[in-house]
Amino acid sequence: MHQPGRAAEIKAIGIGKSFGSFRALDDLTLDIGRGEFLTLLGPSGSGKTTFLMILAGFLPPSDGRLLSDGVDITRQPAELRSSGMVFQGYALFPHMTVEANIAFPLKVRKRSAADIRQRVGEMIERVGLKGHERKLPSQLSGGQQQRVALARALVFEPGVLLLDEPFSALDKGLRGQMQAEMKRLHEETGTTFVFVTHDQSEALALSSRIAIFNHGKLLQVGAPEEVYDRPANRFVAEFLGEINMLPLTGVRQENGSMVGVCEDRTVRIGAGSGVSGDALLAVRPEYMSIAREASPQQNGIAATATASTYLGAATKLDLETQHGAKVTVSVPNEVAASALNGGNAVWLTWPSDKGILLPAGGR
C-alpha cells in the first residue's frame, strides 16, 4: 500500500474502456509525474471523467494497465488504492459533522484518537474552517462544503488527489478564490493532483500540464503554454481559446523555416512541420495586429473590418479577408476605432513564430 505523505507517480499504459459497443476511452498512454498538477480537459463525453474513475478504482478498465510507483494497481479496489477524491457536488456525509467528515478516512485507517484529533485540527485550520467543526454539511455554504471535501480528501496524505469538476457548482468569484486555494494546497502538500474540467481557462490557470481529450482519445499532453501556442491539431487549437483559421496552399520548407501562400501572399510560419501542400494557418486573436500599410518583412494579409465589440481593456474586432475568411483580432481600443472609421482595407499582421501550421481539413 501507498506510504503516506509521498506523492505518487502513475503510469497508464494502453488504457481502454467500453460500455457495450460504446468506446468511452481508447488506448490511452500517459505518465503522471510525482507531485505534478495534471488537468484532464475536454468536452463532456470526451472520456476524461471515465479515466478519472479508472484512476480512482471505481471503474475497471477494459484494456491496459495502470501502475502506481511501479506497482500494478489495475485490478486493485478503490478502498485499497486510497487516492483522495473530490467529487462533483462534494459527496460529503450529510449525517456527520465537518469534523467527523474529515476524520472519516483516518478512522477507517485505525489511527489513534490523539493523532486523529491533531490532524483534523490542522486540516481544519489549513482550509480555513475554524469555528465550523460541529456544523453539518447542510449548514455550510457551497465554498465551505468544497473546503470540507478538500480537507477530507487530503487529511490522510494520499499519494494522489483526484478532483472531478469540483468548482462547477460555485459562482464565478468564489471559483477564482477556490482555484487559488487549491493551487496553494497543491504547493503545500506536494501531492500529485489530477483535475478534471471542461473549462479551458481553469485548466490554463492551474495546471503544470494539460491532457486534452476528445471522443475518448487523448489528443495532446503538455504544459499550458505548449498546448496553447503549439496545439497538435485543430480540435486542441480551437478548444483552448479563440483562434483564427486561414487556408494555406503551397506549403514547403525554405531556408530552414516553413512558408506558404495565404490570400495570394507568401507568409512564414514558425511552428508545425510534416505538412506540405494544402494546410491551415492558425493564429490567436491577441497575436494579430492591424497596420495601415503592408510591410514586405512581415506576414500580412488584407482585410476589412465588419464589426467591433468593446471589452473594456481591449476591443474585439471582426474582419473579413479578401477571400472571405472571417478573422477576429483583439486590439487596443483606439486602433479599433480608427480601423472602423477608415472603412477601407487594413493590413492584418502577426509575428511568424505565432503562426501555427495545422493539417488541412480534419477537426
Added chain:
Amino acid sequence: MRHLSNRTGAALLMAPLLLFLALSYAWPFLGVVKWSFTLPEPGLGQYGVLLTDPLVQSVFIRTLRICAVVTAASVICAYAITFVWVRGTPTQRMLAEFCILVPFWISVLTRAFGWVALLSNRGLINTWLQAIGVTSEPLALVRNEFGVIVGMTHFLIPFAVFPLASAMRSLDDRVLLAARGLGASGTRTFWTVFVPMTASGIIGAALIVFVFALGFFVTPAILGGGRSVMVAELVYLRIFQSPDWGLGAAISVVLVLFVAALMALLFRYVRPRQMV
C-alpha cells in the same frame, strides 16, 4: 393566489373521502367514547378498571411486546429485501419485487391459515424436521406467541418496504463511492454511511409497522389460538362475548389515543411523501 386555489382544489377533491370518514368512522367513534364514560354507569369507572385489572394489563403488555418484536423483525427483513430491490441486479430486483408484491395480493385470512398449515404439529415444517431427524417431538410453532409473531411479521414486511425504498432511492451514490475512495470497506460503508443515511426510512417503517401491528385482530386470533390474546381481540371479547361494553369502549379509546400519538411522531420525523 395560485397556491391558494390549488389548496382549495385539493380540499374539494378530498371532500367526499373526508365526508365518508366522518360519517362512517368519526361519528360512530364518538358514540364509543360516550359508552366508555357511561356504561354500565356514568363515571370514570372503566378507566379505573383499565389501570387495575391484571388481565387487561397483561394483554396490553403482551400486545406491546409482540408489536416491538414484530416491528424489529419486519424492519430488518424489509431492509434486506429493499436493499436487493433498490440496488440489486435486474434479476434480483425482479425476484425481490415478486417477494414483496405477491403476499400483498393474498388476503390476510388466507395467509394466516397458510402459516397454520406450515407451522402446526402436523404441518410441513414439523413433518420435515422429524423426517430428517432433527427433532423427535413436534415443536410448538403455532397457537402461541411465536406463531403470532411469524404471521404478523410476514404480513407487515411490505408496509415497511415502501418507506425504506424511498429513503434508499434518494441516497446519492457518489457519497457511497466517496466512502470507498476514502478507504472504507463495503461492510464499513454500509454501517457508517448507508444505514445512517436511510435512518428516516427506518424510523418511518418502524412507526408504520408498529401502528398497524397494534390493531391486529385476525392473525393473532388464528395463529395465537386464543392463548395469545392481543388488545384488538380483547375489545372483541369484551363487546361480543361478555357484554361489558363500557370496558371494551375504554380499551378502544386508549388504543386510538396511543395510535394518534404515534402518528403524530411519524409525521414529525418523516415527511408523509416518504411513506409511499
